[in-house]
Amino acid sequence: MRTYPCVLTIAGSDCSGGAGIQADIKTISALGAYAASAITAITVQNTCGVTGIHPVPPSYVKGQIEAVMDDIRPQAIKIGMINDTKIVEVIAEMLQKYQPQFVVFDPVMVSTSGCKLMEDEAIEAITTRLIPLATLITPNLSEAEILAGQKICTVEEMQRQAKEMLKLGCRGVLVKGGHLEGGRMCDVLQVSGEEAPHLxxxxxxxxxxxxxxxxxxxxxxxxxxxLGETVTDAVEKAKQYVYKGIEAGKDVCIGHGHGPLNHFYSPVPMHIFDKNG
Incomplete structure (x- = not known):
């Protein structure tokens, strides 16, 4: 028996196709895995910004996750936008029930255009309920500042706060420095049990x-x-994929605002695993 490596994305839907569930499915497929999804919210957005968010009822979020986990049992789960406390609680309940091997949590709190995407109560809930269940969290500078409770302006401050965020209970923290001043960007990965960060x-x-x-x-x-990579290697390869996708899409015009990267700049054949290991 053979099977595809599978990733379940739990996130909001972006009707313009550049972010959220749509970006996740494109990414997972482009890298040669099988994508399943559970939608947490329907957003009204395009390349110029977000103008509306409608949460999916928590019972339906739970039902979507159970349907996938009971049948397909993905190796990894990615969690994106959640703006409702009850949905946070449902997802935490499902993670505790199914205990997936890997959980990557992107705490989406603010959109690229600066729109707030998460209620204050939901921020508290993800800090106490979801982050402790995560293999890795991936906040950008704005989100890291919310979680850390202070301004972060330098790589040194990113390193210090990445270590502090491990105290929330997750096994790894990737602080994304794309909004740092200057012509270079630097992301900081701190893995639990390791003294030195990866830059x-x-x-x-x-x-x-x-x-x-x-x-x-x-x-x-x-x-x-x-696909079997370590956390450090997974981050490094994922960053290369995103960097090349931005390069490949930088001269393409989609919409009137911030367009998407090119997810399919170099398609990869679907991977197939031996189901017995």
Missing amino acids: FAAPKVDSRNTHGTGCTLSSAIATYLA
């Missing part, structure tokens, strides 16, 4: 097309974990 530095690509890069990165990490 991933690269020149910034001059592009407006950055819509959905955070969603893409976290789903790429989850996919590489499902």
Whole structure:
């Protein structure tokens, strides 16, 4: 018996196709795994911003997750936008019930255009209920500042706060430094049990097309974990995928605002695993 490596993405739907569930499915598929999904919210958005969010009833979020987990049993779960406390509680309940091997949580609190996407009560709930169940959390600078409760402006501060965020109970923290000042970006990965952080530095690509890069990165990490990579190698390969996707899509115009990267710049054949190990 053979099977595909599978990743379940639990996130909001982006009708413009650049972020959320749509970006996740594109990413997982482009990297050669099988994508399943559970939608947490329907958003009204495009490349110019988010104008509306309608949460899916928690019972339906739970039902979607159970349907996938009872049947397909994905190796990894990626969690994206959640703006409702009850949905946070349902997802935490499902993670405790099914105990997936890998959980990558992208705590989407603010959109690329600066729109707030999460209620204050939900932020408290993810901190106490979801983050302790995560293999890796992937906050950007704005989200890391919310979780850390203080401003973060330098790579040194990113390293310090990444270590502090491990105290929330997760096994790894990737603080994304895409909004750092200057012509280079640097992400900081701190893994539980390791003293030294891993730094991933690269020149910034001059592009407006950055819509959905955070969603893409976290789903790429989850996919590489499902394919058998270590956390550090999964992050490194996922960052290379996103960087090349931004480069490949920088001169393409989709919409009037921040367009998407090119998820399919180099398609990969679908991976197949031996189901017995």
